Amino acid sequence: MSDDKLERTERALDFSGIQAPEELLRMKxxxxxxxGIGHVGARYKTAAALRFGADHAAANDAAFSEVPEDIPARLGFFSVQTLCRDKAEMITRPDLGRYFDEEQKARILSSCRYAPDVQIYCGDGLCAPSIAANIPDLYPAIRDELVFRGISVGTPFFVRYCRVNTARVIGPLLNAEVVCVLIGERPGLLTSESMSAYIAYRPHPDMQENAYTVVSNISRFGTPPVEAAAYIASLIGEILEKKKSGLSLKQNEE
Amino acid sequence: MIRRTTLLGHTYTFGSVKEILAKASERKSGDQLAGVGAESDLERAAAKIVLSDLTVGDLRENPSVPYETDFVTRIIQDDLDKDVYEAIRRQTIAELREWILAPETSSEMILRVSRGLTSEAISAVSKLMGNLDLIYAGKKMRITATCNTTIGEPGVLASRLQPNHPTDDPTGIAASLLEGLSYGVGDAVLGVNPAIDTVDSTLAVWQALNEIKDRYEIPTQTCVLSHITTQMNAVLKGGKADLCFQSLAGSQKACEAFGVTPDLLAEAKDLFLREGSAKGPNVMYFETGQGSELSSSAHYDADQVTMECRCYGLARHYQPFLVNTVVGFMGPEYVYDAKQLTRAGLEDVFNGHLHGLPMGCDVCYTNHMPTDQNDAEALAVLLADAGCHYFMGVPQGDDVMLMYQSTGFHDIAALREITGKRPIREFEDWLTRRGIWEDGRLGRNAGDPTRFFDDGRPGGTI
Structure with missing residues (x-):
């Protein structure tokens, strides 16, 4: 963690009254x-309060922003859109964010390899900036590792206004054995570019929520994309082998 | 049972008790998303009028999900004290509201009657209460529970220390933990949400928590909030913790989405009573939150306050030490803005108390809600006065793992100072010895976690 965001939080460090400042820096x-942000009575120092306000503003902006039109193509992905018409609808209508109209479904079917071992796609979810921040390192590394293991990988694409449960539609549509959705997480104050991977074995419309295997906190502030990719690829390998995902996969192992 | 009323020349007729309950609910985006909320404020007012004339018996006989198909309903119905119920079944919800609010009705009287109320009846009475009613009634209820220490004594405001870390790094967790302790936070529980839900990671975090608790002899509880099966397997591998955690939901189908059954909960409680490190008898910790049933399409067209109440009906079966609603975590599709957040927080804490539960609140919001820290702070002040047992303590309210904002270490200290409340007694004594808490406020050593190193370092963690 040697980048600008860490620096920003260190700027609010406050050593007044601290017995061992070097220990506090080590902890931070x-x-x-x-x-390590100090206090005035039971309230925050001004610098810490202002820093928090600025970071909240950035996170709010990330949640309500859009993935720019040219980004998916630059990543080599074609784009589709769920039934949501805009960001506001996506935020309050998770039901619409899991379905596609007939035209979009036809586009997915005609553009994608049918019946792959694994179908991977990415979606904006609740954090548009996560796509450009993580996909360039994350996706090729997962794909290469899977191909190396002799697992067939479907055609990747980008879903605008995407919810995780698009997997319940995409899986049966493409007849994929495993579906892996790479999707933007709710932005936090320090990580307004985190994403998660939701992986399911043969997802279907009535599957349980706990049938997803989840890898969260993928970003340069949490699990770095390249490291996450190796873990995701090995999970996909295990899911294909055991033919189950989520809680039942875990119960199996323990 | 009368299911109709005429208001300003318009007659409103409702099809079922479930529909009356849903339409009498204060506006929530989740009920609108589910299509069960009132279509206008006047319809909502009409539903409240109709609801006020229903009896406790009407609510009991019309559970939101059928008894035959739902274990949550069965637990709520089977746990009912039949003598108490028989004595109050003809009372209307309006009468019940006034009886609860009446000054001569004591906490003991309310808690006795609550054993004859189903979760639907409790949900109903909260829908006839304004925000100040919920605070006024909540303030007089006294509910205690004991793990290693006792929560819920009069004049106490407790706190969960939530030192989460994006990768569960034990050193990072310990850093936030010591900082929180230095602000007097952590008397309810030292509780970590893990980023990685595995047995090994749970064991490693338990060890980090236990080392600090043991090294500094802290009178409190420890918990890692991984899935209940993960914690059980960690116990079977020889790990130790005080509290067993699980998220609950208000219908069988929604519980199954969480991988939870009554047998599993009973087995876990038994295991922690036998093999856990707590004195007990209360060793369970549950979290809930309006909207989780709808999110797994398991709400059965009931409103989210009623489904949330059913979580409490399930929770009370296991005599937990802690229950908290994570009121603003589900997102704006369920609880939209500051107004709805405030209402939901007050409802949940009151409804939990009326179930006899030691009720805390994670006063929180996500970054895709049109809310900010000011809204959370205002709700926390209201809840501190409504008898809320505990709040979360997160470094400056910013959870760097779960990506949402809650109440901060400083907020816990400020709320105690403003309301004249104190930490749990043994914990307060411990803080006082360390100069962290003096004369009802932060003391001379507050905010300096490096002073803990005067007494050595917890092995291997920091």
Whole structure:
């Protein structure tokens, strides 16, 4: 964690009244959490309060922003859109964010390899900036590792206004054995570019929520994309082998 | 049972008790998303009038999900104290509301009657209460529970220390933990939400928490909020913790989406009573939150306050030490803005208390809600006065793992100072010895976690 965001939180560090400042700095370097920020009575110092306000504004902006039109193509993905008409509808109507109209479904069917071992696609979810921040390192590394293991990977694409449960539609539509959705997480104050991978074995419209295997906190502030890719690829390998995902996969292992 | 009323020349007729309950609910985006909320404020007012004339018996006989097909309904119905129920079944919800609010009705009287109320009846009475009613009634209820220490004594405001870390790094967790302790936070529980839900990771975080708790002899509880089966397997591998955590939902189908059954909960409680490190008898910790049933399409056209109440009906079966609603975590599709957040927080804490539960609240919001820290702070002040047992303590309110904002370490200290409340007694004594808490406020050593190193370092963690 040696980048600008860490610097920003360190700027609010406050050593007044601290017995061992070098210890506090060591502690702060072990976590991105807002510790060591001092206090005025039971309230925050001004610098810490202002820093928090600025970071909240950035996170709010990330949640309500759009993935720019040219980004998916630059990543080599074609684009489709769920039934949501805009960001506001996506935020309050998760039901619409899991379905596609007939035209979009036909586009997916005609553009994608049918019946792959694994279908991977990405979606904006609740954090548009996560796509450009993570996909360039994340997706090729997952794909290459799977191909290396002799697993067939479907045609990748981008879904605008995407919810995780698009997997319940995409899986049967493309007859994929495993579906892996790479999707933007709710932005936090330090990580307005995090994404998660939701992986399911033969997802279908009536599947349980706990049938997803989830890898969260993928970003340069949490699990870096390249490291996450190796883990996701090995999970997909295990899911294909055991023919189950989520809670039942875990119960199986323990 | 009368299901119709005429209001300003318009007659409103409702099809079922479930529909009356849903339409009498204060506006929530989740009920609108589910298509069960009132279509106008006047319809909502009409539904409240009709609801006020229903009896406790009407609510009991019309559970939101059928008894035959739902284990949550069965637990709520089977746990009912039949003598208490028989004595109050003809009372209307309007009468019940006034009886609860009446000054001569004591906490003991309310808690006795609550054993004869189903979760639907409790949901109903909360729908006839304004925000100040919920605070006024909530303030007089006294509910205690004991793990290693006792929560819920008069004049106490407790806190969960939530030192989450994006990769569960034990050093990072310990850093936030010591910082929180230095602000007097952590008397309810030292509780970590893990980023990685595995047995090994749970064991590693338990160990980090236990090392700090043991090294500094802290009178409190420890918990890692991984899935209940993960914690059980970690116990079977020889790990130790005080509290067993699980998220609950208000219908069988929604519980199954969480991988939870009554047998599993009973087995876990038994295991922690036998093999856990707590004195007990209360060893369970549950979290809930309006909207989780709808999110797994398991709400059965009931409103989210009623489904949330059914979580509490399930929770009370296991005599938990802690229950908290994570009121603003589900997102704006369920609880939209500051107005709905405030209402939901007050409803959940009151309804939990009326179930006899030691009720806390994660006063929180996500970054895709049109809310900010000011809204959370205002709700926390209201809840501190409504008898809320505990709040979360997160470094400056910013959870760097779960990506949402809650109440901060400083907020816990400020709320205690403003309301004249104190930490749990043994914990307060411990803080006082360390100069962290003096004369009802932060003391001379507050905010300096490096002073803990005067007494050595917890092995291997920091």
């Amino acid at each position: 370097r072990a976590t991105p959490a807002r510790i």
